[in-house]
Amino acid sequence: MLDILVNLLGLGLIAGIVWWFWLAPxxxxxxxxxxxxxxxxxxxxxxxxxxxxxxxxxEAVTLHFYRQDPTPCAEWVLFPDLEVSAQLAVNEETPVKIPATESGEYPFHCQMQMYRGTLLVE
Ligand SMILES: [Cu+2]
Known part of the structure; x- marks a missing residue:
């Protein structure tokens, strides 16, 4: 009986996480x-x-990422279109070199695509 309760709690938690990261407006x-x-x-x-x-x-630039989230989710930042990725240290600034790029919008995200951002090259 307790097993079922624990499983239900687990499912609820997973549903909550999915909602928060992907479905929340x-x-x-x-x-x-x-x-x-x-x-x-x-x-x-x-x-x-x-x-x-x-x-x-x-123009090539260096971006400075500061990772405060110690969970593995935030460990990597990826710029897939630019073939740039970097492992971020916790509570430290990590420089990430961006090569000279044509104008456009380039998404960046963590390895699970929960953290998301956009690089606007103009
Ligand atoms: Cu993540």
């Missing part, structure tokens, strides 16, 4: 932030802050 469409040396992209509570970063086309 977009919480906000944030404004794009200009990348500059001092900009930190913080990974915390399932979101990158800021999650829209603007850079100039044709």
């Amino acid at each position: 977009k919480r906000h469409q944030s404004k794009a932030v200009e990348a500059q040396d001092k900009l930190r992209i913080v990974a915390r509570d399932g979101v990158y802050e800021p999650d829209r970063i603007r850079i100039k086309a044709g």
Whole structure:
């Protein structure tokens, strides 16, 4: 009997996680932030802050990720279209080099695509 209860709780928890990460309505469409040396992209509570970063086309830049979330979910950041990925240290700034890129919108995300952001190249 207790088994069933535990299983039900587990299912409820999973449903909650799925809802939170994939099905919850977009919480906000944030404004794009200009990348500059001092900009930190913080990974915390399932979101990158800021999650829209603007850079100039044709210029390589270094983005500074700061991972506060110690769970494995936040461990990697991937820019699949740019073939860039980086392992992020916890509570440390990790530089991520972005090569000179043509203008466009390039998504980035953690390895499970729960954390999501967009790089705007203009
Ligand atoms: Cu993740």
